[in-house]
Amino acid sequence: MEEIQIITPEELKKKLEQGEKLELVDVREDEEVAQGMIPGAKHIRMGEIPANLDYFDKDKEYIFICRSSRRSENVCYYLKDQGYKVRNMIGGMLEWTGETK
Numbered sequence: 001m002e003e004i005q006i007i008t009p010e011e012l013k014k015k016l017e018q019g020e021k022l023e024l025v026d027v028r029e030d031e032e033v034a035q036g037m038i039p040g041a042k043h044i045r046m047g048e049i050p051a052n053l054d055y056f057d058k059d060k061e062y063i064f065i066c067r068s069s070r071r072s073e074n075v076c077y078y079l080k081d082q083g084y085k086v087r088n089m090i091g092g093m094l095e096w097t098g099e100t101k
Helices: 009-017 050-055 070-081
Strands: 005-007 023-026 061-065 085-089
Touching: 061 070, 070 085
Parallel strands: 005 085, 023 061, 061 085
Antiparallel strands: none
């Protein structure tokens, strides 16, 4: 199986601080997201990804986020198989030190 591209929370934070326009997708459950999300992230629960494929554009790269990066990694493998450009934020929100909303 091909490796999934990753991004560290520090790299992501730096890109956001520099004003880069990124496609962030948080795949956690509602109660987890209620505790805070990275500003600008779109919330699509992991189980709802297959039903929301029309949201994704194969010309864009998406960065997936969850609590520890295990679920987002699974989503990345699934979407990569469908032909999408994906990246997993390793460490997940447990490692995120940036702003949340």
